[in-house]
Amino acid sequence: SKDDTKMSREIPDYVDGHNLLAAKAVLITAAAGAGIGFSAAKRAVEEGARAVVISDVHEGRLSQAREALAGLSDACRVSAQLCDVTDETQVQALVDFAEVETGGVDILINNAGLGGSCRLTDMTDEAWSRVLDITLTGTMRMSRAMLRYMEPRGRGIIVNNASVLGWRAQEEQCHYAAAKAGVMALTRCSAMEAAEFGIRINAVSPSIAMHEFLRKTSSPELLEKLTSHEAFGRAAEVWEVANVMMFLASDYSSYMTGAVVSVSSQHA
Numbered sequence: 001s002k003d004d005t006k007m008s009r010e011i012p013d014y015v016d017g018h019n020l021l022a023a024k025a026v027l028i029t030a031a032a033g034a035g036i037g038f039s040a041a042k043r044a045v046e047e048g049a050r051a052v053v054i055s056d057v058h059e060g061r062l063s064q065a066r067e068a069l070a071g072l073s074d075a076c077r078v079s080a081q082l083c084d085v086t087d088e089t090q091v092q093a094l095v096d097f098a099e100v101e102t103g104g105v106d107i108l109i110n111n112a113g114l115g116g117s118c119r120l121t122d123m124t125d126e127a128w129s130r131v132l133d134i135t136l137t138g139t140m141r142m143s144r145a146m147l148r149y150m151e152p153r154g155r156g157i158i159v160n161n162a163s164v165l166g167w168r169a170q171e172e173q174c175h176y177a178a179a180k181a182g183v184m185a186l187t188r189c190s191a192m193e194a195a196e197f198g199i200r201i202n203a204v205s206p207s208i209a210m211h212e213f214l215r216k217t218s219s220p221e222l223l224e225k226l227t228s229h230e231a232f233g234r235a236a237e238v239w240e241v242a243n244v245m246m247f248l249a250s251d252y253s254s255y256m257t258g259a260v261v262s263v264s265s266q267h268a
Contacts, residue, residue, distance in 0.1 A: 009232065012240075014239060017046035021048055021249060022048035022049075023048070025105050026041070026053070028040055029112040032061035035238055036206070036242060037109070039239045039242040040111065042069060042242070045076045051078075053098040054078070066078055086138060091141045095145040095149065105149065108142060108146045110143065112142075113161060113180075131175040135179035135180065139183050143158055151197040156198075156200075158200070159249050160186070161183070163205055163207075164207045184260045188260075191258030192258060200253070204245055205262045206264060210237065241263045
């Protein structure tokens with residue numbers, strides 16, 4: 001009925017923190033601005049993390065994000081460092097910085113990614129490579145650097161951000177979908193290697209999560225089309241995706257590794 005449709009479009013109430021990450025230190029990439037990364041950082045603070053380190057390529061936005069997060073809790077140490085995940089030197093510097101700042105990172109959330117729309121016949125090698133380099137290889141670089149610290153400790157959790165496009169076909173998304181399918185495969189294979197060290201690696205796979213940057217970079221027609229496919233009749237809120245990241249980063253998911261969890265109301 002029409003009433004049911006209206007109800008499904010309503011955004012649920014924000015969920016209070018439950019100390020899921022009590023005494024944990026968290027490192028998050030691409031966490032400035034209004035997207036999933038910042039929301040994950042905010043949720044980590046609200047879930048009782050003792051330290052949160054955020055990174056991004058945008059200096060101004062990163063500074064604003066750090067101040068906003070620091071204002072949420074006196075109990076959580078919030079730090080920030082610039083990092084371009086396509087640069088191995090910067091990746092290593094970020095992980096080294098986070099280790100010193102926190103005394104040991106417990107949780108890495110790989111959120112950096114780059115999208116865009118382009119038909120394959122119009123796509124340049126440069127455009128293809130840039131999306132793959134940030135979205136897939138960047139996730140690999142961060143995971144590789146972090147695992148070298150986590151493995152000797154015999155503990156740690158990595159949460160990657162994939163996409164339903166890693167499963168689902170959509171025109172003009174060859175580069176992004178290939179990159180996200182790669183993130184899924186990387187998640188599964190790296191999880192098998194890390195398991196012997198007591199480390200878990202999982203991924204979330206969102207469909208569409210609405211935030212200001214997406215509104216600026218996508219046409220209203222495209223956003224309406226994507227939203228129309230969702231059973232709830234709306235896009236996810238970024239914090240709804242971040243909530244599932246918090247579950248995967250917490251002890252509640254202790255027997256999950258190599259999993260890719262759909263955060264979507266339209267399953268692949």
